[in-house]
Amino acid sequence: MSGRKPRSVANPLESAISTPSERILKECHSLYVDNEHGLVKIASSVGVRLLPPRKKIIVMIMGNHSAGKSSFINWYVEEHIQKTGVAIETQGFTFITSGRKRESLTGNATVHLYPHFRPLLEFKGVTDYLSSEIATSKQKKFSLVTFVDTPGLVDGDMIYPFNVNSAITWLGEQADLVFVFFDPMGQALCKRTLDIVEQLSEKCGDKLNFYLSKADEAGKETDRQRVMMQIVQELCRRPGLNKCGFEMPTIYIPNPQKPSRCINQIDAVCQTIEKTINQAVQKTLNQLEKDCDLICSTINNRVAKDRSDVIHNKSVRLHSFLCGVLGVFLPVLFVLSFVLNTFSQEELDSLLGEGIARVLSVSSTVYHFSPQGIVMYLWDWIPEDGQVVCVIFFGVFCYLLIFLAKYFSRQANKTLSKKEKRSLVGYSDYIQDVVKLKKGKFYEWYLQECATEYDF
Secondary structure, X not given: OOOOOOOOOOOOOOOOOOOHHHHHHHHHHHHHHOOOOOHHHHHHHOOOOOOOOOOOEXXXXXXXXXXXXXXXXXXXXXXXXXXXXXXXXXXXXXXXXXXXXXXXXXXXXXXHHOHHHXXXXXXXXXXXXXXXXXXXOOOOOHHHEEEEEOOOEOOOOOOOOOOHHHHHHHHHHHOOEEEEEEOOOOOOOOHHHHHHHHHHHHHHHHHEEEEEOOHHHOOOHHHHHHHHHHHHHHHHOOOOOOOOOOOOOEXXXXXXXXXXXXXXXXXXXXXXXXXXXXXXXXXXXXXXXXXXXXXXXXXXXXXXXXXXXXXXHHHHHHHXXXXXXXXXXXXXXXXXXXXXXXXXXXXXXXXXXXXXXXXXXXXXXXXXXXXXXXXXXXXXXXXXXXXXXXXXXXXXXXHHHHHHHHHHHHOOOOOOOHHHHHHHHHHHHHHHHHHHHHHHHHHHHHHHHHHHHHOO
């Protein structure tokens, strides 16, 4: 790719590629959405619907108000993006992601940048409480993460401007990770939080991760253990959450000026995010392989079906031709036989002219050995009072033959044109020669990153 001029990027979410994982996810996404040779476009042309993979993982953070959700995001990004405090600062949904420059977007712009979140518009009132914050930070794995900061949850008389339970549940189903923060000093046992957690556990329990946030403010170790036991007991009472080995790491934002003896497992949160990113890369590459195989097999099946349709069409056209010929020429043979048997040569000369009569005279020489002769022999055997009925039946039979000719002609299947065949072959060659070759390079980048990071 050396020698190419860097193109300008209007999308504020685009940023310089800095890691192999980020590069892989972006390149895979481009393979799907390319306007000329995108897999989505190719798949659509053969009747297959594909969804492009995301370039970043979605991490949704939920919990009661003042649980430390915004503080954690600011710590991870290492920028002061979200407001923090004991009040209910976060009343809506905020998407925090990386980009080339610092920007804040409103609801409509957010939906435009995240089209797969467009169903949020169906939740009445959400648009006015939807925003995005784009930061330039490249700390930790932020370039591969989009955080979703959710409204602080409280019980009592708090009225939200939209159905907060349904909106958070829907977003949790779309996210790759769901972090649930329990504040030991606040409404850790908020019923609304527990209800949403229960709903998410039924649909995507493997995404849920529970943390005791602000653990350094919970007092002594015995106080923390008591709070954790209360939270865990309350969670285990909920169907689907009463599982063995329930984990709730203690986390808090490190502050060198206020050291704490409480165990801080906040690095484990970062490791969970990194693990999910690695899984996302693997899933994307595996899905790319499956989608390529699906498109190629669909193309092969379509080409094979076209060959079968060509053979089928030849058969039905032959049947249509034979029925059409019989339907048209049997009446002609019958009329010709009737004329030769009824009129003499002199009468034919005067009625049809000398040339046509001469042709008919040649036919009359073989009359007794021709189909006309056979027809007239059969005709002579039929009683006169039954000849009209035979003519009617003969006409119906000829009409049936013509009807069968039309019926067989309509049974022909639509086949591919030469241009369509060339396009399908070109798509298949492109996937085999270009896409799968790039996929191999993606795997090399990913394995090199793993070798560097884990010192294989």
